[in-house]
Amino acid sequence: NWEQILLNLKEEHEISDISFKTWLLPLKPYSFKNNTVTIIVPEQTFLAYVKRRYSLLMKVAISEFLGVECEIEFKLEDQLAEANLSTEPQLIEKNNTSVSPDVIQSANLNPKYTFDTFVVGSNNNLAHAAALAVAESPGEIYNPLFIYGGVGLGKTHLMHAIAHFILKNTPTSKILYVSSETFTNELIDAIRNKNNITTTEFREKYRNNDVLLIDDIQFIIGKESTQEEFFHTFNTLYESKKQIIISSDKPPKEIETLEERLRSRFEWGLTVDIQSPDYETRMAILQKKEELEGYNIDNEVIKYIATNIKSNIRELEGALTKIVALSRLNKCDITLELAEEALKDIISPGAQREVTPDLIIQVVSDHFGLAPLDISSQKRNKEIVYPRQIVMYLCRNMTATPLQAIGRYLGGRDHTTVIHGADKITADLLKDETLKNTIEILKKKINPQ
Ligand code: ADP
Ligand code: MG
Numbered sequence: 141n142w143e144q145i146l147l148n149l150k151e152e153h154e155i156s157d158i159s160f161k162t163w164l165l166p167l168k169p170y171s172f173k174n175n176t177v178t179i180i181v182p183e184q185t186f187l188a189y190v191k192r193r194y195s196l197l198m199k200v201a202i203s204e205f206l207g208v209e210c211e212i213e214f215k216l217e218d219q220l221a222e223a224n225l226s227t228e229p230q231l232i233e234k235n236n237t238s239v240s241p242d243v244i245q246s247a248n249l250n251p252k253y254t255f256d257t258f259v260v261g262s263n264n265n266l267a268h269a270a271a272l273a274v275a276e277s278p279g280e281i282y283n284p285l286f287i288y289g290g291v292g293l294g295k296t297h298l299m300h301a302i303a304h305f306i307l308k309n310t311p312t313s314k315i316l317y318v319s320s321e322t323f324t325n326e327l328i329d330a331i332r333n334k335n336n337i338t339t340t341e342f343r344e345k346y347r348n349n350d351v352l353l354i355d356d357i358q359f360i361i362g363k364e365s366t367q368e369e370f371f372h373t374f375n376t377l378y379e380s381k382k383q384i385i386i387s388s389d390k391p392p393k394e395i396e397t398l399e400e401r402l403r404s405r406f407e408w409g410l411t412v413d414i415q416s417p418d419y420e421t422r423m424a425i426l427q428k429k430e431e432l433e434g435y436n437i438d439n440e441v442i443k444y445i446a447t448n449i450k451s452n453i454r455e456l457e458g459a460l461t462k463i464v465a466l467s468r469l470n471k472c473d474i475t476l477e478l479a480e481e482a483l484k485d486i487i488s489p490g491a492q493r494e495v496t497p498d499l500i501i502q503v504v505s506d507h508f509g510l511a512p513l514d515i516s517s518q519k520r521n522k523e524i525v526y527p528r529q530i531v532m533y534l535c536r537n538m539t540a541t542p543l544q545a546i547g548r549y550l551g552g553r554d555h556t557t558v559i560h561g562a563d564k565i566t567a568d569l570l571k572d573e574t575l576k577n578t579i580e581i582l583k584k585k586i587n588p589q
Pocket of ligand 2: 355
């Protein structure tokens, strides 16, 4: 039967669980006439891809099973009546080979952002399928892949997942993930020959890859020389059939001041979006996170979070973490009351996000890969002092908070320290292009309008 054919195919060709689930499991047999087997594909976007990748394998498997040579035809569901044979084969676990942490680190990947930890819901299933197709066939079919969507909805996670998947299959591939901010800053440094990096080295670094992933491309917008450089990087990679993956907060046609020649290139491949998750997806993500972190939380609490935090998955995770932290701190159980208490600041229905020192601390620490507590701590190492001064500068420029109050947010520093910190950044801004770029990006992150 159908189930057996699919499972044989999976085993014989060592198809991974995720590819099996995404491409093969949704297929349904429709008819067998004149030695032609008609198979239904549920989704238009990937018809060509499934055909290309699986028709030969399916043809062989089905012919063997039926004992006659047959042809395969893939059709869309709505072109045909409902199929009557639906099946749900069990998945077989495959053992995982792992990629060395060095390789993951040099590609700038977060080890947690894989397809395994990514929950597929109605808000992201097209983006997920597209990402998987690219991961399976880099440079071959959807080039570039352009993923867009709002803040905290999983773009970065999905990009890293693609990179992990490719590394696992082909550990020798050269993969580079960067934010467009890093791209810009390294270009600025190369042009000024800072840290002895030359533009030739810069070009080599970016053009000598099998897969280049550029995150948050909106931050190169309006920067002419960066766009120019990226244009050439794009062309070089594209011409040698290397995979390019780009993310942005908007689709190419809505990005104002993006050069036309870049816009049209971005549209050469496939553009997919990620929407806000619906309730079921939010529940599934929280449960996944609970499982991954080994928490054991009452379902009522999970429901409370999923009901009240709607737009952003990062906030959803943050809420869960906050509740767990609060219960550990107070050595008490996680109850609904505790959850309400923990989230009272986050859950203010319909309120516009206000720019507060707390928000600035959160964005800046996230940006520099620090914990918010580091910023307000007494630590004096350079990695922390500089971001802390940036917080001072931004609080002074973006909020009406009095200096004393800013000091209190920063672990009880006095107002002269705040003035000094903010002035230091103001002075550096006059001579440091990289810092200027960073501040610009932080402002956009804090207040995207
Ligand atoms: P973006 O890049 O779109 O701003 P991220 O990829 O950084 O968003 O995602 C924000 C957080 O939410 C990350 O911790 C990520 O792991 C998590 N996340 C996003 N989407 C999913 C998903 N579908 N399943 C599980 N976790 C997700
Ligand atoms: Mg991101």
